[in-house]
Amino acid sequence: MSNKAKTNAQGDDQDRYQGKVKWFSEKRGHGFIQIGDEEVFIHRSTLLAFGISKLQNEDIVNVALIASERGRIVETLYGVERPPIPPELMADTPDEWEVIADVKFFNNHKGYGFIVSDEVDEDIFIHFRVLEKNGLSSLEQGQQLLVGLEDGERGKQITTIRIYTGGESKPDVILEEPPKKKSAASKTSKKTSKNAGKDNSKDKDSSDEA
Numbered sequence: 001m002s003n004k005a006k007t008n009a010q011g012d013d014q015d016r017y018q019g020k021v022k023w024f025s026e027k028r029g030h031g032f033i034q035i036g037d038e039e040v041f042i043h044r045s046t047l048l049a050f051g052i053s054k055l056q057n058e059d060i061v062n063v064a065l066i067a068s069e070r071g072r073i074v075e076t077l078y079g080v081e082r083p084p085i086p087p088e089l090m091a092d093t094p095d096e097w098e099v100i101a102d103v104k105f106f107n108n109h110k111g112y113g114f115i116v117s118d119e120v121d122e123d124i125f126i127h128f129r130v131l132e133k134n135g136l137s138s139l140e141q142g143q144q145l146l147v148g149l150e151d152g153e154r155g156k157q158i159t160t161i162r163i164y165t166g167g168e169s170k171p172d173v174i175l176e177e178p179p180k181k182k183s184a185a186s187k188t189s190k191k192t193s194k195n196a197g198k199d200n201s202k203d204k205d206s207s208d209e210a
Helices: 044-050 128-133 184-209
Strands: 016-025 030-035 038-043 060-068 071-081 098-107 112-116 124-127 144-152 155-164
Touching: 016 038, 030 060, 038 044, 038 060, 044 071, 098 155, 124 128, 124 155, 128 155
Parallel strands: 038 071
Antiparallel strands: 016 030, 016 060, 030 038, 060 071, 098 112, 098 144, 112 124, 144 155
């Protein structure tokens, strides 16, 4: 079966191809599309020209390609279709063995991330294989989940996972950033300010004595 689609509506001769997103890193600003047996590079600028900023694994895309020194790459993005999540993978109420968790972060390129739950003290590692096993293809930061857990050698391990639809997502769930260190210039400025304050105080005392 050919992955080549019909020419575009404007009537030019540019061929369109349909492919599936293999991975896309929002941080790196690029990813790859699987078109037949070929992996095709796609850059963030192509997405921005279409009006979006990222793609998810398994998204179906319609694109035009252009040759480059490293092979064909995506020149134009024409459409994105996101496969719906099956109803059985979503729920608004947890079962008795499930806990509600939030995605702390998930790297679709590297295939792993961490989730957090009020029921567990530690961050819980999640690997792409667990998503595949449970019928999912990717996660988004702040997304809420229903997960089944068991004790493993390295802490809690995820056995089952579903999308939680009974609450609001929390996009502010991010990795904690270390406190910013005060620069030497800032310390010097504060020190100078303090010394100036002392000098002013001495001048005032001298004035009072006079």
